[in-house]
Amino acid sequence: MGRIAISLAQLRYARGLKQEGQERLRTNTIPRFIKGNHVILSEEVALLDGFSIEVEGSENVKTVTGPFMLVGNHYKVGPLEFWHVLATSAVVKQITNHEVRWIMGEGKEIFHQPWETFHPQVSFVTDSAHKQIARSTDSIYEGDGEVVDKVATTIINGKAIALCPERQQSITLEQGDAEMGLLLSVMARRFQIPIICVGAWQDTDKTLHLQFGKPTAYQKIQAIVNNVNTNGFDREKRREEHGRQVVDFIMAQLAKCLPVHLRGNYLLSSLSNA
Numbered sequence: 001m002g003r004i005a006i007s008l009a010q011l012r013y014a015r016g017l018k019q020e021g022q023e024r025l026r027t028n029t030i031p032r033f034i035k036g037n038h039v040i041l042s043e044e045v046a047l048l049d050g051f052s053i054e055v056e057g058s059e060n061v062k063t064v065t066g067p068f069m070l071v072g073n074h075y076k077v078g079p080l081e082f083w084h085v086l087a088t089s090a091v092v093k094q095i096t097n098h099e100v101r102w103i104m105g106e107g108k109e110i111f112h113q114p115w116e117t118f119h120p121q122v123s124f125v126t127d128s129a130h131k132q133i134a135r136s137t138d139s140i141y142e143g144d145g146e147v148v149d150k151v152a153t154t155i156i157n158g159k160a161i162a163l164c165p166e167r168q169q170s171i172t173l174e175q176g177d178a179e180m181g182l183l184l185s186v187m188a189r190r191f192q193i194p195i196i197c198v199g200a201w202q203d204t205d206k207t208l209h210l211q212f213g214k215p216t217a218y219q220k221i222q223a224i225v226n227n228v229n230t231n232g233f234d235r236e237k238r239r240e241e242h243g244r245q246v247v248d249f250i251m252a253q254l255a256k257c258l259p260v261h262l263r264g265n266y267l268l269s270s271l272s273n274a
Helices: 008-014 019-035 043-048 058-062 083-096 127-136 147-156 178-191 218-226 235-255 264-270
Strands: 053-056 069-072 101-104 161-163 195-202 208-212
Touching: 019 043, 019 127, 043 083, 053 083, 058 083, 058 208, 069 083, 069 178, 069 235, 083 161, 083 195, 083 208, 101 127, 101 147, 147 161, 147 178, 161 178, 178 218, 178 235, 195 235, 218 235, 235 264
Parallel strands: 053 208, 069 161, 069 195, 101 161
Antiparallel strands: 195 208
């Protein structure tokens, strides 16, 4: 297995787990990743035992009666750099009785973590390791291809799809990826399902927060697409502009689920009434 460099910041956040969480990660979660065994993300919220998780806006998830798209920020601060994935999965599972299926970006994975901090056998985050983690958690790994078909099948089966459009870890919001905007647009309109944003952050007192926003109806996405001006653009440019405008709109909605100081690139657009 290949190795990756581990920054001091990553080590500090990784060691933020309580003793019980570190022990579970070392003796239970990571060995299952290594063996390729199934890991249920909503149950792995147990890694965060000892932390206070404040959830707001869960009623917005309860109003949705079928599948939906879930959009989160790629927040890297906390006891684990993917704590928001575990916490979000647990909340949605409790409400919908379905496991969330995450899209895991190739080379920009949601499970980025210095594993060797917890387990001496694991000193990797290689492409093969990403794939194994994705398969263990039933995530959709972009490197495997057929992402659209897998997302469609998941939605048809009545489950939520979750993704982080930034496609990189951040503290304040970064620019959303146009390809993610295109995926959100196509799926929301094709299956007539809403998009729900969830902001994740950690307070200075170590409290972890999740804020679910109000659902964005697919009709709103359709209206954005109808108003995209692509005169003179070739097919590829039209696709890019379509995706960019949708992802920027959704990222502005996501920013509203975060404290003002974490809204980053989307601070100004989040202050509008759109």
